[in-house]
Amino acid sequence: xxxxxxxxxxxxxxxxxxxxxxxxxxxxxxxxxxxxxxxxxxxxxxxxxxxxxxxxxxxxxxxxxxxxxxxxxxxxxxxxxxxxxxxxxxxxxxxxxxxxxxxxxxxxxxxxxxxxxxxxxxxxxxxxxxxxxxxxxxxxxxxxxxxxxxxxxxxxxxxxxxxxxxxxxxxxxxxxxxxxxxxxxxxxxxxxxxxxxxxxxxxxxxxxxxxxxxxxxxxxxxxxxxxxxxxxxxxxxxxxxxxxxxxxxxxxxxxxxxxxxxxxxxxxxxxxxx
Amino acid sequence: xxxxxxxxxxxxxxxxxxxxxxxxxxxxxxxxxxxxxxxxxxxxxxxxxxxxxxxxxxxxxxxxxxxxxxxxxxxxxxxxxxxxxxxxxxxxxxxxxxxxxxxxxxxxxxxxxxxxxxxxxxxxxxxxxxxxxxxxxxxxxxxxxxxxxxxxxxxxxxxxxxxxxxxxxxxxxxxxxxxxxxxxxxxxxxxxxxxxxxxxxxxxxxxxxxxxxxxxxxxxxxxxxxxxxxxxxxxxxxxxxxxxxxxxxxxxxxxxxxx
Numbered sequence: 001x002x003x004x005x006x007x008x009x010x011x012x013x014x015x016x017x018x019x020x021x022x023x024x025x026x027x028x029x030x031x032x033x034x035x036x037x038x039x040x041x042x043x044x045x046x047x048x049x050x051x052x053x054x055x056x057x058x059x060x061x062x063x064x065x066x067x068x069x070x071x072x073x074x075x076x077x078x079x080x081x082x083x084x085x086x087x088x089x090x091x092x093x094x095x096x097x098x099x100x101x102x103x104x105x106x107x108x109x110x111x112x113x114x115x116x117x118x119x120x121x122x123x124x125x126x127x128x129x130x131x132x133x134x135x136x137x138x139x140x141x142x143x144x145x146x147x148x149x150x151x152x153x154x155x156x157x158x159x160x161x162x163x164x165x166x167x168x169x170x171x172x173x174x175x176x177x178x179x180x181x182x183x184x185x186x187x188x189x190x191x192x193x194x195x196x197x198x199x200x201x202x203x204x205x206x207x208x209x210x211x212x213x214x215x216x217x218x219x220x221x222x223x224x225x226x227x228x229x230x231x232x233x234x235x236x237x238x239x240x241x242x243x244x245x246x247x248x249x250x251x252x253x254x255x256x257x258x259x260x261x262x263x264x265x266x267x268x269x270x271x272x273x274x
Numbered sequence: 275x276x277x278x279x280x281x282x283x284x285x286x287x288x289x290x291x292x293x294x295x296x297x298x299x300x301x302x303x304x305x306x307x308x309x310x311x312x313x314x315x316x317x318x319x320x321x322x323x324x325x326x327x328x329x330x331x332x333x334x335x336x337x338x339x340x341x342x343x344x345x346x347x348x349x350x351x352x353x354x355x356x357x358x359x360x361x362x363x364x365x366x367x368x369x370x371x372x373x374x375x376x377x378x379x380x381x382x383x384x385x386x387x388x389x390x391x392x393x394x395x396x397x398x399x400x401x402x403x404x405x406x407x408x409x410x411x412x413x414x415x416x417x418x419x420x421x422x423x424x425x426x427x428x429x430x431x432x433x434x435x436x437x438x439x440x441x442x443x444x445x446x447x448x449x450x451x452x453x454x455x456x457x458x459x460x461x462x463x464x465x466x467x468x469x470x471x472x473x474x475x476x477x478x479x480x481x482x483x484x485x486x487x488x489x490x491x492x493x494x495x496x497x498x499x500x501x502x503x504x505x506x507x508x509x510x511x512x513x514x515x516x517x518x519x520x521x522x523x524x525x526x527x528x529x530x531x532x533x
Contacts, residue, residue, distance in 0.1 A: 167365070
């Protein structure tokens, strides 16, 4: 064997990961620095320093520092919010998935339902808040309903798109192999639409976390949105920031989890790797 | 007539036109073609000559506007497993592995799990993809994908294999390899093959009969039985003689138009 003329320069996977991590941390690091500088130089008196906020966060999570009404209550609020987010999301998926498949595949369903949903879609979820409070009363039910609405549209629209945009060649291939009629729905349409459906679910879950704060802002005793709202009325900015950070982190982790599931289920798809 | 065996495919005066708005396109006009079991037929012609339309009528994807398309004397209805199609762009199911793409047909026929496994093993081996049985289509080269597409049709017990420019998207070397492999499979399995191409050499290398088609409207210009022993040598004088002859027929409509 001749010596290879070109040697490929290879970096170890560990270095690659460290580099990616380092690059990803630059912007948050700068932001933290700016926060620290701004608060220590007293550009603003209303925002606590990062270390103060960290202290509050520890107290909020496990207590033992300030021991006020919010000490060691993080898990209560987090669980309340998660229950609403995942509950509303699952209910939205349970309704939007079959509905999207119907609208996407059956012309009669499309003609009947599509104009209605197109008409309702431009209304922002937050605009439903007053009506939702009238319909479901002040409290958790109304937040749940808002999460449902927020997650509903992305799932519905992406499901419709997915089941409508199946390569027609695949139907021909299936039918010449002896798979015809309704059997094609489960063996061709659904798997082909899976990437779109998955995108819809991911967007829907993201929006559910987005909407939960608005949903919990009125008349809900527990929940991360309620914490932020209470922090505002009590002028406890550190509580507001703690609530924001928790939502950010949990929303991120929840999205990563969905992504990992997607990468596994859609490992066949060359375009679907996040 | 009694001693004449029934043709597997009988195309009787078949025409097909498509309507685009208020414009009518005659894709195929008055085609007659009989195919015997075990024959290797190539349909050749420029684009718009109706060769793909004729193939799709045999598959059952299109119905003739007029005339009759018969298989074993009965009108061809819906697409079905007896007529397997190999598409130029493979049309594999991207979410299924090589093995499960091949299993798709036998599973649709309601074969048992054990039978499906045996069938898959046999055809994966026939097309030489043992190492890639669990790979997904996007991980394969074009040549490998087309091998899967061929195996998928054979695994389904197709009597008639319809191939729509199957090697058109492949590089020259892969194309030659697949031509050899296809001939070998055809001779071993006694299949009937209808193969659409626009490459004269490919047609002469493969076919028992080369059906030349011309466009505007699409029709069958001539049906040429090749008397050329196999394996065929593309560099032989006989091969070139046939190529010249077919090339003239292929371009005959240009001469008419130019006049």
